[in-house]
Amino acid sequence: MIRHPLLLLAIAGTVAACDSGVETRKSAVPDAGSNAVTAAATAPATAAGPAQTVQTQADDYLQSAASVVEVAPLTDPGADAKLFGLAGGDPALNGDHAYLAFFVDPSEGWRVFPLGDFERWSLGEQGPGRFVLETTQGRMGDNGEMVTGEVKRFIVTYDARVAGSPPPSSITVTPAT
Incomplete structure (x- = not known):
């Protein structure tokens, strides 16, 4: 049972909206002329008011949220689902744990399915009830x-949803070429 569902939803929303390129190891640099916000952000910042001191928060939910390294929403209109990755394990050998999550409702939160432990992953082609997970993996060779x-690559399938229907209780993950 979720003790703080509103806090969890706020964290999920914040994490879904945020992605620091450092943690996801992505180096995409936006075109400086692509929008006004990017151009304004290149000017040096100067203080425009008094500073506020912020203390740390010791909260298990925030500890879990801090492990999120990437979020990729699915385009399947009825799915209300996303892929997300948590950092963990040995970063020299994989350590990016990928999950698929379907939103159930505010009282239950998300139904989460583990997809695997990878060096990196990305969302490939998508369709109703289906997507391709592109991965890079490490392993120990025969000589150690x-x-x-x-x-x-993996094809991930689930029962396609219509608005208001419950999320799937299981998914399938099939190796692909």
Whole structure:
């Protein structure tokens, strides 16, 4: 049972909206002329009011949220779902745990399915009740050395939803070429 559903929803919303390129290891640099906000952000910042001191918060929910490294919403209109990754494990060998989550309702939160532990993952092609997970994985070789960068694809399927229907109780993950 979720003790703080509104806090959890606020965290999920914040995490879904935020993605620091440092943690996701993405180096996409936006075109400076692409929008006015980007151009304004390149000017040096100067203080425009008094500083506020902020203390840390010791909260298990925030500890979990801080592990989120990437969020990718699905375009399937009825799914109300997203992929997300949590950092953990040995970062030298995988450590980006991918999950698929379907929103149930505010009282229950999300139904979460583990997809695997990868070096990196990205969302590939999508369709109703289906998407492709593109991954890079590492493993230990026969001689005990690390083998990294193995590209693998998986087709993830679930019962397509219509608005108001419950999320799936299971999914399938199939290796793909």
